[in-house]
Every structure is written in C-alpha cells, then in structure tokens.
Amino acid sequence: MKQFRKVIAAAIVYSVILAAPVSAQKTSKLTDPEIASAAVVANQGDIGFAKIAKQKSKNADVLKFAETMATDHQSVIDQAVALVTKLKVTPKDNAFSRKLTSDAAKTRKMLQSKSAKTFDKAYIDNEVAYHKGVIAAVENVLIPQASNQELKSLLQNVVPTLKAHLEHAQMVQKMFSKK
Amino acid sequence: MISFFILKWRGIIFTYLFLSFFLFGCTRPEDNAINEPGKNPSAIDSEKSGPELHTIEISEMKFHPDQINVHKGDTVIWKNNDIVAHCITEENTKAWTSSKVPAGASWKMVVNTSANYFCAIHQVMKGKITVE
Numbered sequence: 001m002k003q004f005r006k007v008i009a010a011a012i013v014y015s016v017i018l019a020a021p022v023s024a025q026k027t028s029k030l031t032d033p034e035i036a037s038a039a040v041v042a043n044q045g046d047i048g049f050a051k052i053a054k055q056k057s058k059n060a061d062v063l064k065f066a067e068t069m070a071t072d073h074q075s076v077i078d079q080a081v082a083l084v085t086k087l088k089v090t091p092k093d094n095a096f097s098r099k100l101t102s103d104a105a106k107t108r109k110m111l112q113s114k115s116a117k118t119f120d121k122a123y124i125d126n127e128v129a130y131h132k133g134v135i136a137a138v139e140n141v142l143i144p145q146a147s148n149q150e151l152k153s154l155l156q157n158v159v160p161t162l163k164a165h166l167e168h169a170q171m172v173q174k175m176f177s178k179k
Numbered sequence: 180m181i182s183f184f185i186l187k188w189r190g191i192i193f194t195y196l197f198l199s200f201f202l203f204g205c206t207r208p209e210d211n212a213i214n215e216p217g218k219n220p221s222a223i224d225s226e227k228s229g230p231e232l233h234t235i236e237i238s239e240m241k242f243h244p245d246q247i248n249v250h251k252g253d254t255v256i257w258k259n260n261d262i263v264a265h266c267i268t269e270e271n272t273k274a275w276t277s278s279k280v281p282a283g284a285s286w287k288m289v290v291n292t293s294a295n296y297f298c299a300i301h302q303v304m305k306g307k308i309t310v311e
Contacts, residue, residue, distance in 0.1 A: 071300075164301050
C-alpha cells in the first residue's frame, strides 16, 4: 500500500509537471488526490531516468547529477507521502498522471537504446526538457488548482528545488556543448 | 555572671563589624567599575566579548545571506531549512566540507580565512565569506 501510494504520488507530480499545460485546457480542475498522484509520478519518473544514468554513464558530472536527482526527488516523494498520509488523502490516478507514466516509459526506452557515446547528452538534454515541463506544470496547474493549503505549500516549496535542478542540468549541458 | 555577658556582647559586636566590613569590601569594586570615568557597562561588555556567531540560513536552494563579513576566529553556523539535504564545501581547492547536512540539521565551523564556498550536491548554490 505504501509503495502504491509512493508510485501514485510520484505519478501525480510528474503528470502535473509535464502534462498540465495541455491537460488543463482539455480537462476539468484536478482534485487534491489527483494532484498528489501527479506529483508522485513526476518525481518517480526522474528517479527512473537517474537509475538508468547510474547504470550507463561513466561521466563524473552526469553520475553526480543523477545521484542528486535520485536523492532529491525521493525526498520530495517522502514528504508528499507523509502529507497525504496525514491528510488521509489517497492519491488518485487520472489522465494526467497516466500520461506522465506513459511518457516516462517512452523516455526510459529511448535512454536505454542510446550507446555509451550518445547516452550522456541524451540524458542531460532530457533532464533540461523534463524539468522545464515539470516547473511549468507545477506553477501553472498544480499550485493554482490545489485546494488544501498544506499541499499547495509543499508544491510551492518544491519549485526552487526544481529550478536549481534545471540550472544544474543546463550547466552540465553546456559542458557537453563545448566538447 | 556580668563579665560573662560583657564578653558575649563584645563577641557579637566584633563579629557584626567584621562581617559588615567584609561584605562592604566585596561590593565596592563593582561600584568602582560601573562608575569609572569614560566607561559604561556596555562598553566594558564589548571589550570582553570574544568571537561572534553568524547564522546563514539555507532555504529555497540558496544561502541567506550569500555573502558575509566576519572577523578571524568567528563561528559561522549554517541551518538547513530546505526540503532536501545540502553541503557546504570550499569551492576552489575543496579545503573543507561539511559533508551532507540533512534537511532540518545544522553545521558550524570557526572561520580563519576568507573563502568562496558552494553546495557540492547542488553546484549552482554559492556563497562567500570575507574575513575582515
């Protein structure tokens, strides 16, 4: 049940971050359980990408970045799970979180297919794009649509972390462009 | 009988005078210090004060303040009020590091030289200490 909640929460996070701009126009307002689910799914997605990076990369900067992503996003999931447990909210799967999950699966497949030579750039390019999407979704969809103040605060607290991740990814990306 | 009471009263008076003198003598130096010309209690306190404690808060993926001036021997404490773990590491030669400071924890050190520092986990987070 706990694992299920974590997966749902991660799915919610990533769904909200990535799919929100599109979904918001097509669907009705997300409920707090749906937002929680998207948030968790979104975080789980980046942990999945980091896991692949740790298996395939030999670049010290990429490995360090991947380790930070795995640790930080797990920390966010832990806090999201603690909050939904406290609020007695069960994260609810929804179209948004399902889209995040399917997109993450496609990205994992793409990363797995990369050769040792091309993997690092593909991973970092995806991290830049992914964090841009997640930041937009959290700021424009999840935060405005969250009803519970504690859930809203948690999402607001996550934004600076996501922005630092994006800046860090762009820094590593620049190193690859110079090579 | 009478001489016994006289001797007893002499002892009591002598003891009273001795204690009065002793207690009076103990209080005078404080009075002198407080009333010393050109000085006041706060001035004396500042002269006696040693190294200072400076606090830097880590929140929203930044050091607050990110630049700080200290005196040699002062202590700086970093309080991690963020939602993720951070570290505080000297940037140029990695001369010193806090290692991982979990969310909600603190780390402090005595500063003797100026330094640029950063969070080695989130390398975009930077700070500077200047020893005056």
